[in-house]
Amino acid sequence: MDQRVGQLIQATKDAGTFEQTNFVCLGDHYQIDVNQMIHFNTLFAKKGWLTPIKNQQTFKNNWRVMAKTCDGETYVYVRPGIDRDEVRREIAGVKGIEKIYDGAQAVRLGADPRCTFLVEAKAGWYFTDEAQRPAVVESVLPSMMGTSDRYRGVHGYGADKPDYFTTAVFYGPDIKKRAQVEHAELVDEGPTFAELLGLSYPRPTAGKPIKGIFKKVKHEI
Structure with missing residues (x-):
């Protein structure tokens, strides 16, 4: 990235416009270091609320409860006929969970109005959508780097997270x-x-x- 910025600056010098040009380098979010991942859909599969597709980490469309990751946060959707309080108790019992917002609270935060819950992880933890992992919570190992959904840093947490600025x-x-x-x-x-x-x-x-x-x-x- 530094090289690319240098090329842009040099281009203005070559064009004779450097002294008249305002430059801005910015980020749209910060990254928080992570070493643990949470697989809610694996939990929901164990509860019988969704059916994983064989040899895949996705699941069939007949789900009754599902999660959709935003990295540091995740949406949880609950279809009619499922006890929402039970779902909340299950997700609250997972290690690494910091906050659970109900649908109305999520809307006030600007989130998807269709969600049942918006769940935020603690710093150091993040969510995936995987439905057939060996455990609901796993460590992120160095050997996993370079594979899908394996990270050392993510964003997507609530804006009030401490030391979370760009x-x-x-x-x-x-x-x-x-x-x-x-x-x-x-x-x-x-x-x-x-x-x-x-x-x-x-x-x-x-x-x-x-x-x-x-x-x-x-x-x-």
């Missing part, structure tokens, strides 16, 4: 040197880029320009 680095003629902004939201990036380009949104937007980075605020977004 970074944006700005440089250019409109940027204050050595300025630091302690906190901003991802939705602030669009308005900030618009500010740098001298543009404005035609209607109100969720984010706002990160004012602390500018040498001079050009206009309100």
Whole structure:
């Protein structure tokens, strides 16, 4: 990645536009180190709530309870006829679980309104969709690296996770040197880029320009 950024910078120098160009390097999420994985669908198969497909880690469409991973969190869907309280008790008893949100709570967080539960893992743990693992919880071993769903770091956790932040680095003629902004939201990036380009949104937007980075605020977004 460093090499690619260097190529872009060199291209502006070759074009004679380096001194007039604002550069931004940013991430849309952070990664948390992991060493344990949780297979809810393996648990649900053991409970008889879904039927794994032979020699695969997927399952038949006649499931009654299923999980869909988002890495650090996972959705759980429960079809009618299954006791939701029992499902909640089962998933709460799995090692590595930090939070369980019901459907209404999940919607308020911006999650899938169709889910029954949204479940968050503790730091160091993540979810897969696999339905036929030897255990519901497994360690991630070095020998597993390079195979599907085996990671040393993932994202997808709740935004309030401690020390779970990403970074944006700005440089250019409109940027204050050595300025630091302690906190901003991802939705602030669009308005900030618009500010740098001298543009404005035609209607109100969720984010706002990160004012602390500018040498001079050009206009309100």
